[in-house]
Amino acid sequence: MALQDLASTYPAHVAHMQALADRALERGGFDHLVVPSGTLHYQLFDDRDYPYAVNPQFKAWAPLVRNPGSWLVHTPGERPKIIYLQPFDYWHVVPDAPSGYWVEHFDVVVIRTPEEALRHLPADPARCAILGEPLSTVGDYVPNNPAAVINHLEYHRAVKTPYEIAMIRRATAHGVRAHRAAERAFRAGASEFGIHLAYCQAARQDANDLPYGNIVALNEHGAVLHYTERDRMPPRELHSFLIDAGASHDGYACDITRSYAFDRDSEFQGLVDAVDAAEQRICDKVRAGTDYADIHLYAHLEMATILNQARVVDMSPESMVETGVSAKFFPHGIGHYIGLQVHDVGGFLASEDGGRVEPPAGHPYLRLTRTLEPGAVVTIEPGIYFAELLMKELAEGEHAGAVDWDRVDALRPYGGIRIEDEVVCTDGEPVNLTREGFAALD
Structure with a gap:
């Protein structure tokens, strides 16, 4: 604009x-x-x-x-x-x-x-x-x-004005440009710190200008949800790259996550592609009148289906969600409001008078529990992770026998996968600001 x-x-x-x-x-x-x-x-x-x-x-x-x-x-x-x-x-x-x-x-x-x-x-x-x-x-x-x-x-604040949506769109343009630069740096063998610097240069924003600290994770670091250490030297062998990084425009934020396998023909890239396709189906659920908590639960079914089809867990998707097994691989919420703040306010408010709408039982980290209205801008960020602590809990639990631990061990060096877009709820079909931003660069 x-x-x-x-x-x-x-x-x-x-x-x-x-x-x-x-x-x-x-x-x-x-x-x-x-x-x-x-x-x-x-x-x-x-x-x-x-x-x-x-x-x-x-x-x-x-x-x-x-x-x-x-x-x-x-x-x-x-x-x-x-x-x-x-x-x-x-x-x-x-x-x-x-x-x-x-x-x-x-x-x-x-x-x-x-x-x-x-x-x-x-x-x-x-x-x-x-x-x-x-x-x-x-x-x-x-x-x-x-x-x-x-x-x-x-x-x-949940409902953005056209002016605010335009501001988020501008922030997104900065962010997608920087994400492309970060992927190039990853493919060239840069360290996490080097990738971060390439991102800031392309966004034309210093770390203090960004709306949050960049998550730049190579290999197993992708299993740490908020990994911000940024090793100064690249690993001896590159397997994967997860970047969760945003940009700002006059006080408004964007929030974008992408995941990559270094070997584009690897099994892990197949998992990335499956999560990416599922993420787009989940984005299509951002419709007026939809309970955001229902989108979160639908996302768990999508991630559980991928785990089942990849032969990581031998349980039905529904059973994985019901028993909490899916939450060991997808432990965070599906997203949040975004605007003036990355985790924009009002996500739990029951009404303009206050009160709180609690997340569904067993899903304490969901940041948004309201019914979506036209003008709301939300993130959609499903993921699958092989985090050491959560895998240990799963191995010690009653459903350990349903997991193919050899396949889990083979995937641990890749850390995890997260794909995140910003989506505008409208009176009709949702508008994916992130995908539009990347398409504008092609």
Whole structure:
């Protein structure tokens, strides 16, 4: 989507945010919504700061991700205000003067010190819903994070505006370009660290710009779900590669996973292809009115079918799911909301008033339990892993006899397989942003 198209969809996004805030304030009994962008955190007993991460409640309004010490103020019936910190500073790069398609939709006030914000915030902090972390406190403006306001905003974050979907699409374009570079580096024999550097170069984003730490796993490391060690030297023999890595665009994230066998004609590549085909069938289940937990359970049947057909487990797919055997090979959830955050908020909320919808019994790591609505953007990420701890538990359990342990041992050096796409729920067929992004490169 071109910049002018973002500019054309942004006014409706701001209007949507104002309407949501109006209702949230009414529910919470407040007059103003006040959102600090966040501040720098310093390490204990040191003068080094942690990488700055903007408050998601702030960047939901405007594409500002490098502006610590700034504030958003919304009062129903009034034009929203951005208090924009542009300090006098010769030690660090100072944010540019406010500019871009977002500026005309706000009253923008430039301040030079964090304390100067007090002159532009509402008169009575007690009448404000202040959403942020304690370190953002200025004067009497202490974040109170009222549940009624946050629940309402986070429940409705599940449905993205056209502007937000365009932003995720742009993040995805960065991500797929980098994934292609990572695969080339893998085929060339690079180390995990070298592949990571190739990814960052192609994404044109440093590690601190990425929405989460890259998972770059060669061989058996692919069985560690959140492997982030990144060996500096390549293994003596290459078997497989699993990469779970995203990219950012003005505060929005993408989240993509791909798996490869070094030998394209190997049995393991056949398993990768089977998981990839199943993943696309699962993506097609992202339909309005569908309970996301049902998609998760369907994914377990798909992975169990692959395990049965590959002669790894001699049980029916249904029995594998019912007894929990499938969860030893596929221990995580099928996915989550994605948007301003990789694991976007509201996945368990029962309603805009709060409450929690629990995951199905035996599946505690599912991050989304709601019914899908048009505009929701979710990830779909099935996998099959040969993780040492889980295989040990399975070997010591009552269904150990159904497993061909020679085949498991042959597959352990490959670690595991995960395929992940981002999918938009619509009024009709789902839109796979990830597959569209890769297709655009071909």
